[in-house]
Structure formats: C-alpha cells, structure tokens
Amino acid sequence: MTHFSFEQLYQFTHKIFLSIGCSDEHATTATKTLLSADIRGIDSHGVARLSGYVRLWEVDRVNANPQIKIVHETPSTAVVDGDAGLGLVVAPFAMQVAIDKAKDVGTGWVSVCNSNHFGIAGYHAMMALQHDMIGMAMTNASALVAPTFAKERMLGTNPIAVAIPANKQPAFVADMATTTAANGKLEILQRKNEDIPLGWAQDKDGIASTDANIIKKQGALLPLGSDREHGAHKGYALGSIVDIFSGILSGGSYGPWVPPFPAYVPMPEYQPGKGLGHFFGAMRIDAFRPADDFKQHMDNWIERFRNAEPAEGYDKVLIPGDPEREMEIIRMKEGIPIVDSVVDDLKKLGEKFSINF
Amino acid sequence: MTHFSFEQLYQFTHKIFLSIGCSDEHATTATKTLLSADIRGIDSHGVARLSGYVRLWEVDRVNANPQIKIVHETPSTAVVDGDAGLGLVVAPFAMQVAIDKAKDVGTGWVSVCNSNHFGIAGYHAMMALQHDMIGMAMTNASALVAPTFAKERMLGTNPIAVAIPANKQPAFVADMATTTAANGKLEILQRKNEDIPLGWAQDKDGIASTDANIIKKQGALLPLGSDREHGAHKGYALGSIVDIFSGILSGGSYGPWVPPFPAYVPMPEYQPGKGLGHFFGAMRIDAFRPADDFKQHMDNWIERFRNAEPAEGYDKVLIPGDPEREMEIIRMKEGIPIVDSVVDDLKKLGEKFSINF
Numbered sequence: 118m119t120h121f122s123f124e125q126l127y128q129f130t131h132k133i134f135l136s137i138g139c140s141d142e143h144a145t146t147a148t149k150t151l152l153s154a155d156i157r158g159i160d161s162h163g164v165a166r167l168s169g170y171v172r173l174w175e176v177d178r179v180n181a182n183p184q185i186k187i188v189h190e191t192p193s194t195a196v197v198d199g200d201a202g203l204g205l206v207v208a209p210f211a212m213q214v215a216i217d218k219a220k221d222v223g224t225g226w227v228s229v230c231n232s233n234h235f236g237i238a239g240y241h242a243m244m245a246l247q248h249d250m251i252g253m254a255m256t257n258a259s260a261l262v263a264p265t266f267a268k269e270r271m272l273g274t275n276p277i278a279v280a281i282p283a284n285k286q287p288a289f290v291a292d293m294a295t296t297t298a299a300n301g302k303l304e305i306l307q308r309k310n311e312d313i314p315l316g317w318a319q320d321k322d323g324i325a326s327t328d329a330n331i332i333k334k335q336g337a338l339l340p341l342g343s344d345r346e347h348g349a350h351k352g353y354a355l356g357s358i359v360d361i362f363s364g365i366l367s368g369g370s371y372g373p374w375v376p377p378f379p380a381y382v383p384m385p386e387y388q389p390g391k392g393l394g395h396f397f398g399a400m401r402i403d404a405f406r407p408a409d410d411f412k413q414h415m416d417n418w419i420e421r422f423r424n425a426e427p428a429e430g431y432d433k434v435l436i437p438g439d440p441e442r443e444m445e446i447i448r449m450k451e452g453i454p455i456v457d458s459v460v461d462d463l464k465k466l467g468e469k470f471s472i473n474f
Numbered sequence: 475m476t477h478f479s480f481e482q483l484y485q486f487t488h489k490i491f492l493s494i495g496c497s498d499e500h501a502t503t504a505t506k507t508l509l510s511a512d513i514r515g516i517d518s519h520g521v522a523r524l525s526g527y528v529r530l531w532e533v534d535r536v537n538a539n540p541q542i543k544i545v546h547e548t549p550s551t552a553v554v555d556g557d558a559g560l561g562l563v564v565a566p567f568a569m570q571v572a573i574d575k576a577k578d579v580g581t582g583w584v585s586v587c588n589s590n591h592f593g594i595a596g597y598h599a600m601m602a603l604q605h606d607m608i609g610m611a612m613t614n615a616s617a618l619v620a621p622t623f624a625k626e627r628m629l630g631t632n633p634i635a636v637a638i639p640a641n642k643q644p645a646f647v648a649d650m651a652t653t654t655a656a657n658g659k660l661e662i663l664q665r666k667n668e669d670i671p672l673g674w675a676q677d678k679d680g681i682a683s684t685d686a687n688i689i690k691k692q693g694a695l696l697p698l699g700s701d702r703e704h705g706a707h708k709g710y711a712l713g714s715i716v717d718i719f720s721g722i723l724s725g726g727s728y729g730p731w732v733p734p735f736p737a738y739v740p741m742p743e744y745q746p747g748k749g750l751g752h753f754f755g756a757m758r759i760d761a762f763r764p765a766d767d768f769k770q771h772m773d774n775w776i777e778r779f780r781n782a783e784p785a786e787g788y789d790k791v792l793i794p795g796d797p798e799r800e801m802e803i804i805r806m807k808e809g810i811p812i813v814d815s816v817v818d819d820l821k822k823l824g825e826k827f828s829i830n831f
Contacts, residue, residue, distance in 0.1 A: 192578075266784055267783065267791045268783050297704050365772060371775060373778065401548075406546065406724075428676070431624075
C-alpha cells in the first residue's frame, strides 16, 4: 500500500488519456470522472481500472476521439450516441444535456447508447447539485448477477445514483449497486483469503455460496435482498429497470449481451444494440417549489434522520453520502492509498507510454 | 374465507364511497383504484382497508369532495395539492397530469401534497401503459421503518412502482415496498401464530426479531437488505428518496411526521408540510426511440429472462408483474377470497350506511 496525492494521480492519469489519443478536454473530463471514485473511497472504480480502459482502447472497443451526438430529442428528453467513447467522457456530456433540458422545461432525461463504463454513478448525479437540481444516473454493465430463481448471470451490478441538494447540510447522495454487495467487496475478501457472508453470491448451480472466488467459478452475484424471502425479487426488478432505461430506451445493448469490461473476454456474438447504456435525469427544484424552501426542508430532514436514536451497538445514524464525504476530506489531506498490485499495474501502464508513475 | 366476485365488491365499495359524499366520478375512480389491489392479490391494500378510509373521513382527515388543484407547473412538472382527498382519487388525477405533460414535452413529473393513502402504486404506474409510456409511482407513508443503525421508525414502507410496455409479452410491472417485507406479510404470519424470518423486523432497541407482532411492540420494519452487511443502507436510501420526492418536493409532510393511516392514532404535533406525498412520472417511449422498436426489444428482453436457466430447486424465472397478472386471471374467474375478519368488518361498515354486504 502506497499513498499518492490527488495531484500525482491526476497528472499520471491525464497523461495516459492523452497518450491514447484523447483531446486535452476529453482527457481532463475522463481524469476527473475516474478519480472521483478514488477520492470518495470507491477504489474498485477509480485508477485501479485505468489499465482496463486502455486495454479496451487497444482492442478497438474504446474510441479515444468519439463524436458524441444527440440522435433524437424532445424538449425534456434526448438519446445520445457515445460513438464508442470512454463512458468517463460520454456520461458527463449526456448529464449536461439533461441539465440543460431541465433549465428549459423543468426536467431532462437522457438515455445513452454506444458507450463504455462510466466510473461512479454518483459523480454524474452530483453534477446537478450546483444548479439546484436533483441529479440521477444509472448504467447497465456486463452480466454478473443472477435474477431471483435463476442460475444464469443476466444483469450487471447496475447502479443507481441520486443526488439531492440541501442548504446548510451537505447534499444527500445515494450511489448503490442494485446487488447485495458490490463486486469490489468480494475482491477485498479474496485478497484477505476470507469467506464472504451468505447472501452475497451463489455458485454455478444457483446454490448460495460463501466462496469469495465464486464469481470466477461461473457463480453469480445476488440482487439486493439476497433471496426471495428477503426481497431479492426487488433487487432483481431494480437492476432490470436500470438495464431497460439504459440499454433498451437508448438502442444500446442489454441483459446478458452487454459488452464485457475485461478486454480479453470476447464480445457476445449476438448484439441487440450498440454498446453499454446509461440513463441520466435532472430535475430543477424550482420546477416544483422554491429552491430555498426545499433546501431548508432537506436540512430539516437530514438533521432529524442524523439525530434518530441509534440502535443498540451503534453510535449514529448516517445520511446517504456521509461515508464518501468523510473519506474525501481524509484523502485530500492524507493522500489516496493504492494497493501494491494496482501500483505495479500502473507502473507497467506508464512504461507502455513512457510516463513515469 | 369467503369468495366474492369483483362485481359484488365493486357495487358495495362504490356505494360506500357515495355514502361518505364522494361524487359519482370520484367514487368510481376510488373503487377502481382500491379494488385493483384485490384483483392483483395484494390483499393488504384493497377492500380490507375500506373501513380505514371511512374512519379517516369520520375524523375529518379525508375530504370526500376535494378541489384537487395544480398549484405550480412547468412544461414537464407539476405540483398537485390533493385538498386532503382520498389518495385513491388524487393519485389518478396527478398521474393523468404526468401523462398529459409527457404527451407535450416527452416526460411528465408530478409531486403531490395534501393527499392520503393511494392504494397500490402499481395501478397508477400502469395508467401510462396504454399511451405507450413508461409509468412510475411512489408514495411516502406513516413511519414503520428504521433506517440502518437506528432504532426509531423514521420512514414508511414507501413503495416504488415502474410499469414498462412490451409488444406481444405482457408489460413489465414492478411494484415494491422499499422494505425487506411488506407489513401485510407480517400480518399473514401473525394470523397463523408463526414467527417471521430474521431480517424482516427489529425490536424497540434495534435488535433483530422473529416476533410477528414486534411492530405492535414499538419494533420496526427493516429496509430492503435487512442489515448493513446485506445492503440495508441501500433500502434505507431508496425509502428516503421516495420520501423526499413525494413529501419534500411537493410541500407535503415527510419522515416521522407523515400522517398515520389508523384514524385512532393522533396526528404528529409537528407538521412540516401538508398530508401524505406522492410522486408520479410518465415517459413517452417515442421521446427516446420509436415505440414499436422499443416494445420489440422489451419482448426480446422478457423472453430471454423468462428462459434464463432456473437455479437448483426452482421451475422458472419470473418477470416483475407475472405473479400479480396470474392472480388477476384466477380471481376474475374464481372470485376474490376475503378472510372472515375483513368480511365482518365490511358487514359492520355496510350497516353503518344501510348497505347490504
């Protein structure tokens, strides 16, 4: 484990994106988007994925110079074709379209096809906050999750993020995979050689498993809820809604046919649409009520929930976004810890482009 | 248990709503909305609640002749004040506003204050289907759910419904409480004198409980995910989003201050807004891509998921909405079973207004 400053990671990542042929503007956007994960403590979605994005570029699945275009629109909606660009660049473009439409007609809703992985959903949703808007972001992803009663992997971890502004209180920011546990949590336990809790994953026959490596053995992650008795059909429905809004509304791919992130995994033979899909929303607060009123009530809501009486054995009740914001303060001060395997990976990546890490 | 035809329940319920002073139009809307729950097998939200609505009217918490009004709007949004009307009437009004806005500008989003319980969320979301739109409905409700790490009840079971049209396949209809289990499921086990599974509820100190009566002993339902390790913070975030969209965007009440459904429970002293809140959305499919294309891909999606290989011990994989639709077919043919306690309750209700049940 080594600590790096945000600035160090920024300079390196930016140079890598320039090296694969991104414009300065796109490299800047991609770097900010990617590193927002490291800053907020979601290590699985940050710089650890940089070499993965480069490998997708190497096999021509990522276009470093995309012509991102609106291909259809109404006053409150748009479909964006990402031209196989980095999701890290396509997503902020599309979210901006949603925000612009919300300025005009109250809300904006943008479905995106022909994209790639977009980093953390929360980053895009949070773009709305500075405009006194509620932001939403979701994406489909390559299939790792089995629907309730199924043994097959049919859905990605399909996250949903919602960011809601407050006044004196920090914003409410929920950013969640629609699975019981994100894949990154399994990876942490793999490294420690520990079991995973029952309810996170199942084996290739659909039987619940505690093996942290079960996904590598044709197992599957479980939808939020874990099993039918505990509401897994709801997590399955949520992941499906994300898939349909992101993949089918846009003309992207969906379900088991979403392109895989690892470049060595072959593309599915059948492709019902183009690339990964995302879905973004922006709602102007004052399209409903004066923003100041709303934000004062959000403060009231947050303060009341933060002061809810803790259950036996717990200190305090958290508001969605609290852990990530606390992590951001620490990491901007103390640096961002990167595990050795990722440091090695980044060094090798640097050598490829003669950039020192 | 006695079976009643839909027509029998319809005539009775309609007369009751007329008796409390609803217009014929409102009584018809309220009856259709309420009984949609019984038809779809969600017995806890149907005619079993009729006497509860009447009791709210008796204590002046429900206005049988509301002037339901749009109090603010933009091309894609509106806020509706339900004038303390039955949610069963206010909700279809507001959903229609969302649909009309979607016709004009692609999508419509309506937040509602000053309402009451609106029956099942799925009914309202499904109103969009006939217009080739995606429909969404959610509502806050009186607090029964403890946030992760809390012992206090702060949120309602706050359901989310999403209805998505297909072509040859029936529509995808998800309708879910944002808790692990709906309260109705606890009531079924109470009647059987059985324990509830661990993960559904906790006691007044925040300790997990298997007592089916624990809610009556100051316990709380748990958010979808059950505990932190299994993602309960996600269910808590989802329930919170529903609360904020429904209660705060509209100027309604929210969190622990949402008015209680049982008329004998006093109103909270502090009221940050007016009545229950709902939130509705409608998205015109062809605001994104041609509706026929979309619906053919939905067929493809549904067929692929329905044919996913079942896990060991299961017959088949379901699509959200399958169980309710199958139930509807059975109940329209064989009648709707009503448990004895509800039959007695309806008889007493009928006597009050000299209506034979």
